[in-house]
Amino acid sequence: MAALRGRWPTVVGVLAGVGLLTALPALVPSFYVTLSTRIIVIAMFALAFNVVFGMGGMHSLGHAAFFGLGGYTVGLGVTRWDWSFTVIVLVALALGAFVGLAYGILTQRTNGIYLLLLTLALGQAIWGLAFQQVEITRGDNGISGVTRELVPLVGTGALSYYHFVLLVALASTGSLWWFSLSPVGRAIVGTRESPTRMAALGFRVGLYRNIAFVVSGLFSALAGVLYTWHHRFVSPDALLWEMSAFILIVAIVGGANTFLGPALGAAVIISLEFWVSLHTQRWMTVLGLVYVLTILFLPEGIVGLGGRLRRRHASVDVPVIPEPTASRSGRSHE
Amino acid sequence: MASLLSHVLNGLSFGSLLFLVASGLTLTFGLMRALNLAHGAFFLLGGYVALDLLGRTDSYWLAMLGAVVVVGLLGVAFERFLVHRVLHRELAQVVLTIGAAFVIADQILAYWGGRPVMPPRPPGLGGSVTIGDLTFPWFRLSLIVIALVVFVSLWLLINRTRVGAMIRASVDDEEMARSVGIRVPVLFMAVFGAGSALAAFAGVWGGAFTGLEPGGEFSILLLALVVTVVGGLGSVTGAFVAGLGVGLVDEFGKSLFPSFALFTIYAPVALLLAIRPRGLLGRVER
Numbered sequence: 001m002a003a004l005r006g007r008w009p010t011v012v013g014v015l016a017g018v019g020l021l022t023a024l025p026a027l028v029p030s031f032y033v034t035l036s037t038r039i040i041v042i043a044m045f046a047l048a049f050n051v052v053f054g055m056g057g058m059h060s061l062g063h064a065a066f067f068g069l070g071g072y073t074v075g076l077g078v079t080r081w082d083w084s085f086t087v088i089v090l091v092a093l094a095l096g097a098f099v100g101l102a103y104g105i106l107t108q109r110t111n112g113i114y115l116l117l118l119t120l121a122l123g124q125a126i127w128g129l130a131f132q133q134v135e136i137t138r139g140d141n142g143i144s145g146v147t148r149e150l151v152p153l154v155g156t157g158a159l160s161y162y163h164f165v166l167l168v169a170l171a172s173t174g175s176l177w178w179f180s181l182s183p184v185g186r187a188i189v190g191t192r193e194s195p196t197r198m199a200a201l202g203f204r205v206g207l208y209r210n211i212a213f214v215v216s217g218l219f220s221a222l223a224g225v226l227y228t229w230h231h232r233f234v235s236p237d238a239l240l241w242e243m244s245a246f247i248l249i250v251a252i253v254g255g256a257n258t259f260l261g262p263a264l265g266a267a268v269i270i271s272l273e274f275w276v277s278l279h280t281q282r283w284m285t286v287l288g289l290v291y292v293l294t295i296l297f298l299p300e301g302i303v304g305l306g307g308r309l310r311r312r313h314a315s316v317d318v319p320v321i322p323e324p325t326a327s328r329s330g331r332s333h334e
Numbered sequence: 335m336a337s338l339l340s341h342v343l344n345g346l347s348f349g350s351l352l353f354l355v356a357s358g359l360t361l362t363f364g365l366m367r368a369l370n371l372a373h374g375a376f377f378l379l380g381g382y383v384a385l386d387l388l389g390r391t392d393s394y395w396l397a398m399l400g401a402v403v404v405v406g407l408l409g410v411a412f413e414r415f416l417v418h419r420v421l422h423r424e425l426a427q428v429v430l431t432i433g434a435a436f437v438i439a440d441q442i443l444a445y446w447g448g449r450p451v452m453p454p455r456p457p458g459l460g461g462s463v464t465i466g467d468l469t470f471p472w473f474r475l476s477l478i479v480i481a482l483v484v485f486v487s488l489w490l491l492i493n494r495t496r497v498g499a500m501i502r503a504s505v506d507d508e509e510m511a512r513s514v515g516i517r518v519p520v521l522f523m524a525v526f527g528a529g530s531a532l533a534a535f536a537g538v539w540g541g542a543f544t545g546l547e548p549g550g551e552f553s554i555l556l557l558a559l560v561v562t563v564v565g566g567l568g569s570v571t572g573a574f575v576a577g578l579g580v581g582l583v584d585e586f587g588k589s590l591f592p593s594f595a596l597f598t599i600y601a602p603v604a605l606l607l608a609i610r611p612r613g614l615l616g617r618v619e620r
């Protein structure tokens with residue numbers, strides 16, 4: 001228990017958060033339970049994305065591929081191939097990990113803007129397949145009627161699915177937390193901070209970049225699985241680059257330097273989307289402004305804002321974590 | 335034979351349009367290392383402003399001039415007030431310009447509606463030319479000619495004029511250029527404005543080819559990005575060669591394997607970026 005010394009506030013906070021999330025359906029109208037389900041799924045996607053983005057410092061604009069592949073595995077597995085629940089989940093995880101490995105290998109030699117463009121092209125290639133292989137994917141129309149019959153739920157309806165999503169998301173968050181503290185996770189952070197030093201210390205930088213992409217792809221695909229079952233529908237939009245850009249801004253808004261920041265970003269942006277859509281049809285304008293204003297005024301995200309205020313008031317020097325939004329162009333590495 | 339030739343001409347004219355859009359992108363990237371993902375929105379805005387002005391003035395050339403000037407000035411302001419604040423921060427530029435593109439496209443949707451529109455062809459280029467058994471619209475041929483003219487002018491501007499020398503000096507060593515009295519920030523603004531104006535021109539002229547609708551800004555942007563990347567970020571010559579090449583690949587991809595057309599555009603680009611990030615004619619990163 002020595003490891004927990006001085007961490008009791010965190011432990012209590014986490015337990016309270018989990019308790020609150022579990023009890024939520026009893027506290028709010030069922031509509032908000034659906035909204036919360038969506039938030040949790042996107043939050044899980046954002047946490048998975050942040051393994052590459054925040055931890056690894058690699059600017060990916062192609063993460064929709066993992067998410068959408070997970071989503072399409074469910075859509076096709078349920079409606080077309082009559083797969084069992086276990087097979088669907090295993091195939092989705094395998095696809096996420098495999099495509100993650102492909103991303104990792106292909107991006108070995110790129111950084112900065114080139115990495116961004118390369119992941120964008122990879123994501124769009126996969127989107128193009130889903131969009132144009134109409135005979136399999138039904139193209140732009142998407143796949144509807146994805147029932148939840150296979151999902152091992154206790155009870156029926158939105159409430160039970162909420163608890164299922166929460167359980168999977170908490171287990172994933174726990175695993176990702178453990179991963180971020182593991183020696184491998186630490187090494188990934190090291191490759192972000194200084195690839196040359198890590199290489200000099202004998203770490204195989206490329207290997208750790210691959211691992212980051214594999215882990216990130218795996219959990220992103222799992223989030224995609226939950227997403228499709230949540231909407232009972234999947235379309236090429238889940239694979240489109242706009243989804244990649246969305247998860248990027250979610251992570252930045254929350255704070256990509258911290259573990260739970262991206263989840264906070266998901267809660268904020270999805271709530272904002274819901275609230276804005278009540279009043280106006282111009283959600284895309286608001287979302288665009290969120291992109292612009294975040295970059296100008298909140299580059300370290302909401303969590304970073306707290307840190308910034310504390311730094312302003314504190315007399316002692318707080319170590320400044322390099323912000324992930326500042327570019328690490330290819331120059332410094334080569 | 336005639337159908338093959340018409341496919342080639344179609345591909346070349348679409349490629350010319352792509353070059354017009356990509357030239358602005360590659361210019362700003364070459365000079366400022368700034369990737370402007372709102373470029374497609376400027377393309378779209380140019381077309382819509384021209385259509386609006388055309389309805390008011392009834393003069394095609396006046397409408398085109400107005401659209402090019404308005405969007406060019408918008409580009410200058412965009413650079414000065416937004417892009418300039420995130421210079422040399424690539425991720426920030428990307429996110430900021432994506433946001434700006436969302437705002438512009440959504441406002442276009444709010445003001446002009448979501449129906450696809452088609453700017454008219456330039457007056458005097460309505461008919462088509464017949465060579466043997468091949469009939470081809472003058473308008474599409476004119477695009478190829480315009481792309482050639484723009485390419486040659488840009489090449490001459492960059493390689494043979496004083497302004498071009500200043501641009502090249504700023505690209506090579508910004509600090510040194512500033513210390514010998516070149517006002518690099520002003521140059522940045524001017525180049526960005528010129529790039530935006532080029533996008534607007536492509537939107538007016540090329541919009542008559544592709545049609546315009548909110549949401550279409552990203553399909554043209556992504557193709558222009560492909561052209562820019564294949565040609566090598568920052569290389570105008572590369573963008574010209576790649577533009578025509580991508581135009582041809584797109585045309586033949588669509589007719590040969592229609593259900594893989596998008597894949598055949600993006601997958602090779604991804605491979606090229608993985609193996610040779612600087613593209614065909616891009617400069618080596620220093």
